[in-house]
Amino acid sequence: MADKPRIKLPKEAKKGEIIQIKTLVSHLMESGQRKDAQGKPIPRKIINKFACEFNGKPVFSCTLEPAISANPYIQFDARIDEEGTFKFAWTDDDGSVVTAEEKIALKA
Amino acid sequence: MGAINRRQAFLLGGGFVALTVLPMAANAEPSNDAAELIKKFTGGKEAAKGKITLDLPEIAENGNTVPLALTVESPMTAENYVKEVLFVADGNPNAGVATLMFTPMSGKAEASIRIRLAQTQNVIAVAKMSDGSLFTERKTVKVTIGGCGG
Numbered sequence: 001m002a003d004k005p006r007i008k009l010p011k012e013a014k015k016g017e018i019i020q021i022k023t024l025v026s027h028l029m030e031s032g033q034r035k036d037a038q039g040k041p042i043p044r045k046i047i048n049k050f051a052c053e054f055n056g057k058p059v060f061s062c063t064l065e066p067a068i069s070a071n072p073y074i075q076f077d078a079r080i081d082e083e084g085t086f087k088f089a090w091t092d093d094d095g096s097v098v099t100a101e102e103k104i105a106l107k108a
Numbered sequence: 109m110g111a112i113n114r115r116q117a118f119l120l121g122g123g124f125v126a127l128t129v130l131p132m133a134a135n136a137e138p139s140n141d142a143a144e145l146i147k148k149f150t151g152g153k154e155a156a157k158g159k160i161t162l163d164l165p166e167i168a169e170n171g172n173t174v175p176l177a178l179t180v181e182s183p184m185t186a187e188n189y190v191k192e193v194l195f196v197a198d199g200n201p202n203a204g205v206a207t208l209m210f211t212p213m214s215g216k217a218e219a220s221i222r223i224r225l226a227q228t229q230n231v232i233a234v235a236k237m238s239d240g241s242l243f244t245e246r247k248t249v250k251v252t253i254g255g256c257g258g
Contacts, residue, residue, distance in 0.1 A: 018215035065204035069222040079215030
């Protein structure tokens with residue numbers, strides 16, 4: 001999981017506007033169901049949690065199971081009442097966390 | 109009538125195919141922990157139909173990545189919003205798919221993810237509102253190539 005997550009959201013929004021946020025992170029999402037060439041099961045290794053907060057307050061989060069496709073794509077909405085920073089975090093089965101930040105300004 | 113002519117042979121063949129396909133359809137019955145997961149989520153309470161719109165393809169050619177879009181009717185205010193939505197797939201080796209957690213700051217109870225489906229099956233969504241009420245919706249997806257590859 002070395003690649004930088006891709007996040008798409010507008011640079012600015014009107015007060016009270018609901019914006020759409022699209023995120024994509026590169027990850028194999030090994031389900032634990034597959035077997036290798038020797039017939040041994042490949043151990044599960046997935047991103048099991050995603051969370052998004054805005055200025056420290058939770059906006060959207062989810063827990064993920066092996067039934068999520070590789071390179072998990074998550075799209076959701078957020079209402080913008082003030083300018084600030086979105087923080088995104090993806091948690092791997094091995095405990096590592098990939099984070100990202102995006103700023104949004106208020107349209108005059 | 110002596111030997112089987114071509115038309116009769118064709119009919120026989122057709123009957124054979126129907127017989128072999130039917131038991132496969134019956135195999136798509138829920139065989140995993142879908143019911144238990146839903147029960148755990150709802151606390152055994154009955155979920156009403158409605159409020160949820162699931163956007164899933166009717167036929168998924170590739171079960172490895174099936175787009176799933178969710179919309180739940182809700183004003184999403186501090187007093188009345190969608191808290192959690194559970195997704196289960198009743199024909200996968202493990203029923204769990206994802207649990208989404210919304211807040212009033214989400215603005216809309218809408219989300220899209222991409223999921224894996226091992227075979228033709230139902231995708232079931234259960235939504236828990238801030239007042240504790242429950243809603244459910246399900247959709248059958250026909251899967252051409254399974255997505256939990258072995």
